[in-house]
């Protein structure tokens with residue numbers, strides 16, 4: 268398969284229309300639509316079971332879509348095999364800090380580059396960029412990933428996705444289970460990624476973090492988009508404040 272346009276330079280808008288996901292008789296996502304423009308950071312908040320994770324998995328082709336269209340920078344993603352989505356410039360950090368605990372930090376990072384058919388120099392450049400963003404990973408490059416703290420493992424999971432130089436990063440609950448200090452660190456990383464021009468689609472139960480990290484948000488309830496708006500508008504909405512911010 269030919270390599271898609273250079274993800275470092277090509278712009279891409281994610282366009283989701285009428286996307287649905289069913290698990291047997293359970294409708295997890297019901298005809299949702301939204302866009303993420305180049306450099307834009309969009310958040311999806313919602314309670315447990317609202318359909319947030321299923322949405323991200325459907326974008327990555329990891330669960331069957333029962334309807335809808337997904338475009339990214341001129342490519343119809345519904346026609347792309349799951350293992351090739353990353354070659355089109357989409358990175359994915361799944362829920363739950365998935366690292367390979369028995370492999371060294373650097374080996375974990377190199378696995379993130381295998382999805383691209385690159386020569387050594389590009390991989391070395393990606394590694395240098397990840398170590399610049401997360402100096403602690405550089406310092407611990409020879410250590411087993413299982414020896415890292417929870418927050419460091421989350422940084423490693425983000426770093427691994429960055430190794431393939433995405434234009435758009437999907438992040439599923441990156442702050443889950445982290446202390447308030449580490450949540451601040453995650454926020455700083457998200458800000459830095461935006462400054463570097465990445466588009467972000469951030470799924471979170473932590474609405475406060477989401478409103479700080481994004482410009483626009485969707486609220487998902489029972490598989491549907493219940494509300495949309497700028498993050499500032501939603502942060503000030505009475506219902507959102509009551510249900511998702513608890514104030």
Ligand SMILES: Nc1ncnc2c1ncn2[C@@H]1O[C@H](COP(=O)(O)OP(=O)(O)OP(=O)(O)O)[C@@H](O)[C@H]1O
Pocket residue numbers: 290293294295313314315316317318319320321322472
């Ligand atoms: N593999 C599966 N098989 C059957 N039902 C599933 C499966 N995965 C999710 N569901 C159901 O789909 C619905 C949406 O789940 P999903 O995980 O997408 O929600 P979520 O908003 O990400 O929730 P959480 O914040 O708890 O991760 C829920 O009713 C869930 O029980």
